[in-house]
Amino acid sequence: MTKKILIIDDDKIFSKILRDGLVAGGNGKYEVFSAFDGEEGLQVAERERPDLIMLDMMMPKVTGIDFLKKFRKEEWGKETPVIVETQLSDMEKMSEGIELGVRGYIIKSDYSLDTILRQVEDILK
Amino acid sequence: MVPRELFPAIAVLTVLYLVVVAFSYWGVRRTKRKIYEKDAEVKRRLYELAILKEISDRTGYSLNIQKILDVIVGSLNQFLEYSAVSYMLLEPSKIVFKADLERSVSTHFIKEIRTRMLGSLTALLGRDLADMEVEETITGAIMIDIIEEPVQSYFNIPLVIGGELVGVLTVSHTKAGLYKESEMEILYKIVNQASQAVTKLEEVVKTEQGKIAAMLESMLEGVVMTDREYHILAANPAAKFVIGYKGEGTPTIFDFIDAFKDLLDIRSKLEEAIKLDKIITVKEVFFSNKYYQIVVSPVKSNVGFTKGEILGGVIIFHDVTHEKEAEKMRNDFTSMMVHELRSPLGNIKKIGEMMRSSKVLEDKQASSEYVSMLYESSSSMLDLVNDLLDVAKLEAGKFAVEKNQENLKEILAERVKFFDTTARDVGVTFKLLMESAVPDSVAIDSKRITQVMNNLFSNAFNYTPKGGMVTALCFMHKKGASLDIEARTMLAPWITDNMSADTALIPDSVVVAVTDTGEGILTENIERLFNKFIQFSSSARDSEHKGTGLGLVIVKGIVEAHGGVIGVGSKRGTGSTFYFTLPL
Numbered sequence: 001m002t003k004k005i006l007i008i009d010d011d012k013i014f015s016k017i018l019r020d021g022l023v024a025g026g027n028g029k030y031e032v033f034s035a036f037d038g039e040e041g042l043q044v045a046e047r048e049r050p051d052l053i054m055l056d057m058m059m060p061k062v063t064g065i066d067f068l069k070k071f072r073k074e075e076w077g078k079e080t081p082v083i084v085e086t087q088l089s090d091m092e093k094m095s096e097g098i099e100l101g102v103r104g105y106i107i108k109s110d111y112s113l114d115t116i117l118r119q120v121e122d123i124l125k
Numbered sequence: 126m127v128p129r130e131l132f133p134a135i136a137v138l139t140v141l142y143l144v145v146v147a148f149s150y151w152g153v154r155r156t157k158r159k160i161y162e163k164d165a166e167v168k169r170r171l172y173e174l175a176i177l178k179e180i181s182d183r184t185g186y187s188l189n190i191q192k193i194l195d196v197i198v199g200s201l202n203q204f205l206e207y208s209a210v211s212y213m214l215l216e217p218s219k220i221v222f223k224a225d226l227e228r229s230v231s232t233h234f235i236k237e238i239r240t241r242m243l244g245s246l247t248a249l250l251g252r253d254l255a256d257m258e259v260e261e262t263i264t265g266a267i268m269i270d271i272i273e274e275p276v277q278s279y280f281n282i283p284l285v286i287g288g289e290l291v292g293v294l295t296v297s298h299t300k301a302g303l304y305k306e307s308e309m310e311i312l313y314k315i316v317n318q319a320s321q322a323v324t325k326l327e328e329v330v331k332t333e334q335g336k337i338a339a340m341l342e343s344m345l346e347g348v349v350m351t352d353r354e355y356h357i358l359a360a361n362p363a364a365k366f367v368i369g370y371k372g373e374g375t376p377t378i379f380d381f382i383d384a385f386k387d388l389l390d391i392r393s394k395l396e397e398a399i400k401l402d403k404i405i406t407v408k409e410v411f412f413s414n415k416y417y418q419i420v421v422s423p424v425k426s427n428v429g430f431t432k433g434e435i436l437g438g439v440i441i442f443h444d445v446t447h448e449k450e451a452e453k454m455r456n457d458f459t460s461m462m463v464h465e466l467r468s469p470l471g472n473i474k475k476i477g478e479m480m481r482s483s484k485v486l487e488d489k490q491a492s493s494e495y496v497s498m499l500y501e502s503s504s505s506m507l508d509l510v511n512d513l514l515d516v517a518k519l520e521a522g523k524f525a526v527e528k529n530q531e532n533l534k535e536i537l538a539e540r541v542k543f544f545d546t547t548a549r550d551v552g553v554t555f556k557l558l559m560e561s562a563v564p565d566s567v568a569i570d571s572k573r574i575t576q577v578m579n580n581l582f583s584n585a586f587n588y589t590p591k592g593g594m595v596t597a598l599c600f601m602h603k604k605g606a607s608l609d610i611e612a613r614t615m616l617a618p619w620i621t622d623n624m625s626a627d628t629a630l631i632p633d634s635v636v637v638a639v640t641d642t643g644e645g646i647l648t649e650n651i652e653r654l655f656n657k658f659i660q661f662s663s664s665a666r667d668s669e670h671k672g673t674g675l676g677l678v679i680v681k682g683i684v685e686a687h688g689g690v691i692g693v694g695s696k697r698g699t700g701s702t703f704y705f706t707l708p709l
Binding site: 011013014016017020021024058087108111113 | 460463464467468469471472475476478479484491494498501502
């Protein structure tokens with residue numbers, strides 16, 4: 001059965017690479033959706049009910065944390081696992097994310113698609 | 126034998142001889158006496174100088190008249206003959222009476238000079254001193270009561286400091302008719318000079334104290350000074366402001382201890398500073414919405430015998446809120462910049478990885494997509510790096526423009542043509558209004574001015590919603606006329622709201638302006654537009670309007686390097702006008 005993954009990131013290039021990587025690496029196991037800001041992310045999440053969310057913490061308008069707070073309030077968003085994309089310099093803000101049930105993180109400037117794939121697979125098992 | 130007739134002649138000669146001898150003897154004696162007198166005069170002079178030097182050497186910058194008097198009293202015997210030299214000094218609660226005996230006298234003698242001196246003081250001051258306690262010190266020779274010689278010679282020298290009588294100095298002797306006017310005069314001179322020195326020193330100290338007090342009053346730092354028992358001696362207005370003290374007079378140390386009770390134990394810091402002779406700096410205390418750096422330091426005496434002794438403590442409250450804010454801004458800027466540089470770089474790396482490992486290359490469409498992504502990522506990085514370099518040059522004052530005579534009208538028209546495509550894409554009307562009076566040739570750096578136009582135009586299109594309008598405008602400005610009136614004569618839109626400068630003061634120039642019908646800029650954000658640190662903050666950007674955020678900072682630099690000015694007018698809900706001038 002295919003699993004739904006939602007990528008919420010304002011960096012369209014990163015989002016595309018991640019999407020392509022997940023699709024190719026998952027060999028058809030994953031169906032990937034993209035949203036480019038928090039607001040859109042909430043809409044897509046409500047519609048698609050993803051099994052996993054990959055969330056950029058540094059976004060204009062609705063930031064990653066703001067998205068998480070709203071998302072966790074929704075009935076359909078309480079249990080969904082979330083992996084956050086962040087920068088090394090923002091690691092201090094992670095504690096807040098952990099309280100909001102973040103399951104893992106990707107350092108944006110230094111990620112490896114293999115690691116991400118493994119992480120995703122682990123969570124979705 | 127001598128003939129008798131010569132006797133008268135001999136007698137005359139003898140008399141003459143005697144007269145000559147007598148005269149010369151008298152002359153020599155006179156000269157001798159003169160020499161002796163001169164000698165005495167020189168001696169007195171020397172003494173005078175010696176004692177003045179001794180006074181200054183021994184007492185240094187002492188303000189203590191008593192110490193100075195002790196020096197005079199102790200060395201007066203080199204110059205004067207006396208039985209006793211004594212002084213009487215008026216102090217707030219008592220009278221100090223000190224006598225130095227050169228030879229033994231009776232107690233009665235002492236009593237007599239004491240009475241006489243008190244009498245002189247009373248007379249000079251014109252007030253009764255009978256109630257005052259007299260502290261008596263007798264030094265030198267012993268008193269023997271069998272000598273009953275009374276005071277026969279006596280003179281007083283009043284001691285005046287700062288125009289006020291503080292005491293008398295008295296020289297007395299059991300022999301009569303001893304003191305000559307000249308001797309009194311010299312002693313008077315010495316005492317007078319010493320008094321004047323003290324007076325001057327007192328004035329200096331008072332002025333200095335006044336200066337220090339004034340400085341303390343006007344200091345931005347809060348300063349509190351305490352004694353060794355932590356009683357506050359002085360607290361300046363800034364210090365009172367720190368704790369919000371509104372009462373009259375000086376607050377107590379408890380006012381400060383209570384104010385900072387949970388944040389900093391002021392009492393123990395003071396104790397540490399005073400007891401361990403140590404300067405304590407507390408880097409950051411957040412107190413009533415402000416950041417303070419607090420320095421607690423011992424205060425040491427640096428003059429006189431007490432030099433080096435700890436007199437108390439001082440607490441300095443240094444408001445570092447501004448520095449903290451600036452630091453936060455710099456940190457935000459750095460982390461944003463790092464983010465902006467890292468993201469495209471990380472993407473470029475990943476694109477490379479994808480193209481190498483996956484089947485992307487086999488898929489024509491996918492590979493062309495990836496190539497354009499590569500291009501986009503590297504371009505945005507390059508733009509940012511270029512912008513950062515420009516800003517660095519601006520800040521280092523090394524930003525230079527290369528001015529040549531260029532056709533500004535043509536350059537502008539070319540830019541307008543370039544942005545026409547953008548205008549059509551975003552569904553915005555784009556107009557150019559050019560005044561014919563604008564000369565064909567203007568001294569500019571065409572590359573840099575093109576950069577300015579690009580920046581202003583792309584901003585205008587970024588912030589103008591579909592169906593809106595962007596108007597580019599170019600006209601001549603005459604000093605004394607305001608830009609909005611000049612623009613309106615061309616029937617061009619112009620937004621003056623929130624425009625900070627008086628445009629009528631701008632010298633004769635060519636003006637280029639862009640007016641949009643966007644949402645306008647919040648008043649509080651207008652002055653932030655040209656601040657590099659704030660531009661980068663995420664609230665100022667959103668995904669639709671991405672840029673390095675340094676654009677306007679650089680634009681301002683370019684315009685100013687041309688000798689022109691840049692300005693903004695903006696009204697929420699109506700739009701914004703950005704203009705820049707190029708002086709002729």
